[in-house]
Amino acid sequence: MAFSHGPGYVKDKDGNRYYFKPQKGEKSAFSALFESIDDLNKKIGQLREDAKVPTNMEETIKIIEAYQRDPDFHPFTCRRNSNHTALVPHIENDLIVLKCHDCDYVQEFTNNAVIEKYKIIYEAEHKNQKYG
DSSP states (O other): OOOOOOOOOHHHTTTSOOEOOOOTTTTHHHHHHHHHHHHHHHHHHHHHHHOOSSSOOHHHHHHHHHHHHTTOOOOOOOSTTTSSSEEEEEETTTTTEOOOOSSEEEOOOOOOHHHHHHHHHHHHHHOOOOOO
């Protein structure tokens, strides 16, 4: 009795191994897996794009600095030691990162929504005034 590998499986040209040959319109498990990986890579790419600060990075840095100094808001702090001074924004590789000047801790800045909300509040309270 011969072992059947199921529909869609064919022997290789030497007749030694079976492999899956999808019928017209079918996808193999591997092609579905690769499509899933491609989707994940696209999502990761989008997350990296979202981490990049749109428009004017220098203005965003000034907004972050104003946010960090504002006593009405909790500043972004070092994850290693929250008693360290507030994190300071810098631009590295087209991304804004927050650095702790008390140790070597660095994190990517991904809180654009927080800063956008703060920008609206700041501009409403300080009409015609620049950040700083």
